[in-house]
Amino acid sequence: MNLEKVIFGFFIVLAATLNFGFFVGDIDNPAHHDIYELFAAIIVSLIATLLKFGDRTQIGAVHLATSLVADLQLIAAAMVWGYAVHVTGDGMTAKATASVVSLSGGALFANIVSVIILIAETIMQRR
């Protein structure tokens, strides 16, 4: 067992699960989507990205790419949230909630790709 691999796997899977946790629920109902979960998803996703820094392998590069995509989508979602609450002054309308959740859905997809790559890598190493 390799501690580095454990930490790496932990953060990737945690990023995906938090993302999923935020994503589930009605797409336009703000009550189904907790802001703290989005915050946790962003932080874990950023840490997962940093953990992929400096990996020279091809798989490492794809890992990094998918993670960056997830970060980008989650940060965009957070920005939409902040804009809706603090700039427009309308608060979380159904429309704003829908766009935040759909952006996090995109991030979820990237995170799932990350997890799939992680699984594939693990299986390849078993052989």
Next chain:
Amino acid sequence: MTPLPRHHSIFFLIMRRMRAPLILLIVIIAISVLGLTLAPGVDADGNPHKLSFFHALYFISYTATTIGFGEIPFAFSDQQRLWVLICIYMSVIGWAYTLGTVFALLADRNLQQAFAMQRFVGAVRNLREPFYLVCGYGETGGLICEALDRMGVRAVVVELDEAKVGEIELHSYAADVPAIAADARNPEILKFAGLTHPHCIGVIALTNDDSANLAIAIAARLLAPKLPALCRAESRDTAANMASFGTRHIINPFEKFAEYLGLALHAPNAWHLLGWLTGLPGTAVERHRDPPRGNWIICGHGRFGRLMAQTMEAQAVPVTIIDRQPPPEADQRWIQGDGTGAEALTAAGVDSAVGLVACTGSDVDNLSAAVTARELNPGLFVIVRQNLYVNRALFDAYDADIAVVPSQIIAHECLAILGTPLLAPFLQEVRQRGEAWSAALLDDLTTRYGWSVPMIWSERINLLRAPALQQRLMDGETVRIADVLRSPAGREESLPCTVAYLRRDDDDHVVMPGPDCPLRPGDELLLIGLPEARNALCLTLAYEHTLNYVLTGKDLPGGWVWERIAAHRNRAATARRVLP
């Protein structure tokens, strides 16, 4: 051989090292923001209020970066202030760790080397003009780079000593000289330095280590067989070894000087001519007095002294050697001692001698011997060996008849070969022609161009270099050398340059062709003259209008309209001539 630092992976190296501090920073900011959103506060009206993520992130961003901005959107409660206090100290720890890592990373020797290597490789790869690869930036390398720079040719330098590489950056060259501190014996380094680059036009190996020069010669032969390689070799074995696999130019400074001295003894004018033609550009050559024939004294019988003695004996000049050890040949006159003292010099017959060669490996000894000898016999012709170029002030002050500087000899020889390939056969010709021929030529050239080192270049008559002239020659016109060498500013004046050598396409050649010699397509000319003549001639050969003016004295009309008008006028003129 040390393996190359992996210069491709600098980016990954940095990312790998920055991983821990960046993660720490993110965690700290995350905890701070989270705590701030949870800490209870009150708004302006005293209602309970918690910061949103947006405000919390905004607050932490300016607090953690030590900007400081006040408390927003409402004054904080004490619970919030307590938490902010903790946040400030956490963020300080985070930044301190991150900055520490960054500075440690920047100070890392491996990383700096990797950066230098990457910059160098990039600079070489981006060169889009011909350049020479110079290995070894010692005295000779410095002279060569300077001369190349003055000639407008780029150079790339590989040098083992980092201090000398630093010198290159301080030296004000007109063009950037990419340089790297690395071992030129490593073929990978040579590749990075552009050995296989399509614009590399030659390799010059001038390190002070014969085996390194040999290694460079081998690498050049195998990796870039078509490139001319100039290599310095101080021992005969190395020279023979280099020659055995086809190094084109091998330069042994001592042998070269011995050869020049031999020439100076039996043909002083040819020697002057050679010195004048191969001088460093931008310097003036002084006319020395000719070495006299008679008894000579040689102080020091090392590698150089031995060659000098052999040369002198070959010229039937009697020699007395002063050295601590007896020479291997028993028949040579030998005085034990060192030449710096008066006794040994007197014993060697300095009063009746005509010349002295001070050629030990120490500059101080050489100067001391030369000064003592001059005191004993003021009329003595003195040749001193100057081992280090930096000592030139001392040697200038002493005013020896000839100061032999190995680094300069190599530089002169390299430049003569590099400048134009036609110069070498011409110099060979000078050595073979008689003394009277050289004397007349030297006299003629130096009265016209002075004693400063002239511009020497070659022109080839082909479509690329001389399209206008080539066209005329192909049309069957006869153009003589004197016709072309006229000034484009006023054709009555001839250009200040002389054709010294002409190589025909069919391997035929003419030495010092006369003004009436007709030019043929494909001719290659070696020209000696003043720099302004080069530009003028270049213009004449390339532009139809200039050439026409130079040849006929008439200005061709330029532009389509003027050509039409001129053609019309010509037709009218012909018609008028025909009618009556």
